[in-house]
Amino acid sequence: MTSAVVFKxxxxxxxxxxxxxxxxxxxxxxxxxxxxxxxxxxxTTCLRLIAGFEQPTAGEISIFGQSAQGxxxxxxxxNTVFQDYALFPHLNVLDNVAYGLMISGVSKRDRHQAAxxxxxxxxxxxxxxxxxxxxxxxxxxxxxxxRALVNKPKVLLLDEPLGALDLKLREQMQEELKALQRKLGIxxxxxxxxxxxALSMADRVAVFNEGKIVQVGxxxxxxxxxxxxxxxxxxxxxxxxxxxxxxKVTGTRATASVRPEAVKLGDSGLPAxxxxxxxxxxxxxxxxxxxxxxxxxxxxxxxNIPEVGEHTHxxxxxxxxxxxxTADE
Amino acid sequence: xHSDRASTGLKIAAGLGLAFMHLPxxxxxxxxFTTEDKSYQWxxxxxxxxxxxxxxxxxxxxxxxxxxxxxxxxxxxxxxxxGTLCAAAVSRTKFFGRETISLLVILPIALPGIVxxxxxxxxxxxxxxxxxxxxxxxxxxxxCIVVVYNNAVARFRRTSGSLVEASMDLGANSFQTFRYVIxxxxxxxxxAGGMLAFALSFDEVIVTTFTAGQQQTLPIWMLxxxxxxxxxxxxxxxxxxxxxxxxxxxLGAYYLTRGTDTVAGQGK
Numbered sequence: 001m002t003s004a005v006v007f008k009x010x011x012x013x014x015x016x017x018x019x020x021x022x023x024x025x026x027x028x029x030x031x032x033x034x035x036x037x038x039x040x041x042x043x044t045t046c047l048r049l050i051a052g053f054e055q056p057t058a059g060e061i062s063i064f065g066q067s068a069q070g071x072x073x074x075x076x077x078x079n080t081v082f083q084d085y086a087l088f089p090h091l092n093v094l095d096n097v098a099y100g101l102m103i104s105g106v107s108k109r110d111r112h113q114a115a116x117x118x119x120x121x122x123x124x125x126x127x128x129x130x131x132x133x134x135x136x137x138x139x140x141x142x143x144x145x146x147r148a149l150v151n152k153p154k155v156l157l158l159d160e161p162l163g164a165l166d167l168k169l170r171e172q173m174q175e176e177l178k179a180l181q182r183k184l185g186i187x188x189x190x191x192x193x194x195x196x197x198a199l200s201m202a203d204r205v206a207v208f209n210e211g212k213i214v215q216v217g218x219x220x221x222x223x224x225x226x227x228x229x230x231x232x233x234x235x236x237x238x239x240x241x242x243x244x245x246x247x248k249v250t251g252t253r254a255t256a257s258v259r260p261e262a263v264k265l266g267d268s269g270l271p272a273x274x275x276x277x278x279x280x281x282x283x284x285x286x287x288x289x290x291x292x293x294x295x296x297x298x299x300x301x302x303x304n305i306p307e308v309g310e311h312t313h314x315x316x317x318x319x320x321x322x323x324x325x326t327a328d329e
Numbered sequence: 330x331h332s333d334r335a336s337t338g339l340k341i342a343a344g345l346g347l348a349f350m351h352l353p354x355x356x357x358x359x360x361x362f363t364t365e366d367k368s369y370q371w372x373x374x375x376x377x378x379x380x381x382x383x384x385x386x387x388x389x390x391x392x393x394x395x396x397x398x399x400x401x402x403x404x405x406x407x408x409x410x411x412g413t414l415c416a417a418a419v420s421r422t423k424f425f426g427r428e429t430i431s432l433l434v435i436l437p438i439a440l441p442g443i444v445x446x447x448x449x450x451x452x453x454x455x456x457x458x459x460x461x462x463x464x465x466x467x468x469x470x471x472x473c474i475v476v477v478y479n480n481a482v483a484r485f486r487r488t489s490g491s492l493v494e495a496s497m498d499l500g501a502n503s504f505q506t507f508r509y510v511i512x513x514x515x516x517x518x519x520x521a522g523g524m525l526a527f528a529l530s531f532d533e534v535i536v537t538t539f540t541a542g543q544q545q546t547l548p549i550w551m552l553x554x555x556x557x558x559x560x561x562x563x564x565x566x567x568x569x570x571x572x573x574x575x576x577x578x579x580l581g582a583y584y585l586t587r588g589t590d591t592v593a594g595q596g597k
Binding site: 051052053072073074078079080082083084086087088089090099100102103104147148151 | 489491492494495496497498499500501502505509510513514
């Protein structure tokens with residue numbers, strides 16, 4: 001399979017700020033690729049580098065095998081769904097969607113027909129005559145999506161497209177986006193700070209921290225087998241076990257991670273004290289302290305819930321502890 | 330308790346204030362129809378329409394009117410181009426000294442006209458530039474730019490920057506982006522700014538006094554006419570025309586910029 005987007009040692013510095021620092025990525029054609037990280041971690045800058053709004057300070061970007069060096073945004077077969085949607089306020093929905101086709105010289109009749117089809121794709125049939133200001137946030141988001149898709153881009157870039165939507169709409173759009181991507185087979189590059197969103201939608205996730213990619217992999221790998229403490233902590237809040245504790249359990253001196261739902265409380269294991277409990281509905285979250293280390297256990301419904309201040313023992317299955325490469329942190 | 334109705338005293342005061350501002354203008358209009366042509370006599374001894382015909386046949390009126398219209402048009406065009414470019418630079422990019430430039434652009438309108446006039450005159454003298462039509466235009470452009478700049482900069486600030494990126498992303502080059510996205514979004518602001526600039530230039534006296542040679546713009550011509558009483562009501566007829574010519578664009582500008590409080594391109 002050809003690679004849709006390849007970064008080779010790409011950096012983008014703003015003065016002394018290393019927004020993107022020596023990043024290598026290879027995004028396969030037809031892949032749903034998520035860039036996940038906290039704000040300021042460089043994921044949006046990476047997206048803007050692909051779109052062409054930024055030029056790399058160092059390194060090389062190629063899109064479908066062709067170097068993107070010096071190619072302006074309007075000459076790239078890449079379209080973006082902007083975080084604030086950036087719909088043209090003076091045009092109605094139909095002309096917004098048809099804008100790209102108008103620029104490339106498609107006749108009015110043909111581009112309006114294509115725009116109608118794109119609107120149908122995002123379930124907005126009949127909204128063509130409205131102005132963007134007359135639409136809800138979710139509808140604007142769909143218009144922005146249709147406006148990008150109508151140009152049949154080779155890569156679709158999405159910059160936190162669901163950030164402004166409420167929870168219910170966001171979950172609905174996540175499913176629709178995923179279905180749309182499967183149907184169209186276009187490469188999607190999706191930027192988000194929401195780990196749930198990245199894990200549920202993407203084929204692969206790249207986790208960004210301070211301008212660098214700290215781990216790339218399938219959602220299950222990122223979730224269950226974090227390679228560095230940052231990933232364990234940022235993605236799904238795994239428990240990070242310091243080396244001296246890990247050594248007692250496994251005999252290896254290394255930082256390790258354990259999923260909260262894998263932590264068992266009982267009579268055997270390491271002694272710990274219950275600091276707080278909170279009921280979450282399907283499970284109960286128990287905060288524990290073990291040799292000065294904070295840990296969290298998620299106890300499923302039906303398990304015994306300990307009292308705050310109670311002394312207990314913590315254990316986990318051999319497969320549930322995942323050793324990370326670094327012992328120095 | 331909060332009341333939406335003004336008290337009677339306030340209403341009277343407001344009425345008096347408005348009357349004070351506008352009755353003298355009406356007086357000018359009335360004198361345009363008087364039969365007395367040596368002095369302004371109240372009440373007018375009789376009413377006539379003959380001054381309109383007289384004005385129509387006076388070549389000096391036409392010369393002054395054409396000159397003023399030309400100066401105002403060209404100053405406005407210069408101001409539209411330079412003011413918009415300047416506003417775009419200040420609101421779209423960050424560069425060293427941006428705030429200073431913004432202040433320097435606005436300064437000419439805060440400066441008394443006489444200072445602008447004197448400084449321009451000495452500068453023209455120093456550079457050995459003869460006074461002409463173009464020196465008047467340059468003088469007027471200094472304050473016309475400010476009006477256009479202020480209108481344009483306010484609109485640029487309210488237009489989301491990602492619109493430009495969205496347009497580029499959809500395949501439009503810089504020229505197409507300007508034509509299809511930027512211009513439609515700032516058009517009303519430019520029209521309003523242009524109309525104000527035209528009106529300002531059309532009745533400008535002070536700067537013109539210092540930058541004109543032998544030419545007389547309409548306001549200068551009127552000033553001279555007042556000193557030399559000859560067919561006095563002709564001045565009043567011209568004054569009426571000036572009021573109407575400057576009032577219409579200002580009214581237009583008001584209606585164009587009204588009701589644009591919503592931010593263009595605001596996403597949410």
